Each structure stands twice: as C-alpha cells, then as structure tokens.
Amino acid sequence: MNTRLPEPAWLLEKLFVTARNTRAHHDIWWVYRNRNDRSKYDYVLTVYKGFFRLSINAHFCSMILGICNLYDMRRKRDTICIKNLLKVLGASCKIQEVELECLKRDISYLEPLVEKVKKIRDKFCAHLNIEKTYTRILAEVEIKPDNIKEILEKTMAILNRVSQLIAIPQCDFSTEPQEDTRSLLDDLRSFIESRST
Numbered sequence: 001m002n003t004r005l006p007e008p009a010w011l012l013e014k015l016f017v018t019a020r021n022t023r024a025h026h027d028i029w030w031v032y033r034n035r036n037d038r039s040k041y042d043y044v045l046t047v048y049k050g051f052f053r054l055s056i057n058a059h060f061c062s063m064i065l066g067i068c069n070l071y072d073m074r075r076k077r078d079t080i081c082i083k084n085l086l087k088v089l090g091a092s093c094k095i096q097e098v099e100l101e102c103l104k105r106d107i108s109y110l111e112p113l114v115e116k117v118k119k120i121r122d123k124f125c126a127h128l129n130i131e132k133t134y135t136r137i138l139a140e141v142e143i144k145p146d147n148i149k150e151i152l153e154k155t156m157a158i159l160n161r162v163s164q165l166i167a168i169p170q171c172d173f174s175t176e177p178q179e180d181t182r183s184l185l186d187d188l189r190s191f192i193e194s195r196s197t
Helices: 010-031 035-047 051-072 082-092 097-126 134-140 145-165 176-196
Strands: none
Touching: 010 035, 010 051, 010 082, 010 145, 010 176, 035 051, 035 176, 051 097, 051 145, 082 097, 082 145, 097 134, 097 145
C-alpha cells in the first residue's frame, strides 16, 4: 500500500477543479433563482418548466455536494479536500507555520457555514425529506444564498493564497457560466417571442 502523501501542487489542482465547478453550479443556479434574473426570465423558465425544474435542482445539489467535497472532514488520508491539503503543506514544509495557521483560521471561520451546507446535503441532496423544498431547508438550517456565495469566495481566496505561497499559477474563477446562462435564456426568450408573432 502506498502511504506517500501527494504533492501539494497536485492536490491543489484537484481542489481548483472542484472549486471552479462548484462556483459554476452556484452561478448558474443563482441566475435561475435571484429576483432580478428571475423576473426577467420567468416566462422562459415557465415555458420550459420541465427542463428548468430539473436544471435548477441539479445545479443546486451539485453546488452543495461540491462544497461538502471541498470541506470533507473524514479522517481518510486519500480524500481530496482542503483539510488534507493543509496536512500535506505542513508535512512538506512548503510554507511557513505562521501561514499555515492563518489558513487554518480562515477555514475555521467557514466551518459553521459549511456545517449548515452539510445539513442541506443530508436533508435535500443525499436523503429525501417529505414535502421539503430547498427553500424551506435553507430557512430551516438558517443559511442564506449570500452565505453560500461567501463560502465559495473565501474558498477561492484560500486556494489562490496557497497557490501563491507554493509558487504555482493562481486559478481564474471565471463568471462565464453566469454570462452563458443569461445568454441562453435571452436566446430562448427571443425564440419564444418569434414563435408567437
């Protein structure tokens, strides 16, 4: 059995991919759910309700599961998560202890919010509850969409700080998914309007 720890850069790259994908799911979900976009695209979402009902749910669950993957606290060494990244960084002596402690503090700050996200995963994504929508579950666990966005933004900042500390390129967390979703909805709205004239 290979007990060798992975290289920090390899682990960081895997976490970048998870964080980038999780952020993309959030951004798409948010276009569907926020009031400004919702009012603009409500007709499109209604005309194609079968598709968008599933799409909204899929992006929400993918976002929740992505956050849970990033902050997986199981004690397994082979789990690709931020906690294990810090262990690998500490063991490899790639960064100074003061920097490591600072990163741990940043993660500790997020832990109460991440615990709420894990409750959402348990109550909505992983196990079905009768008559519970994610809106009700968000209210029940007392977390707001802004809190989810905060987790993602701080996570990206943590990962980019690690990349800076170990001298590898930072990750660009693009807003393309949000822009592409709006473009798609605009095109669908134009298509619907052209059919009705």
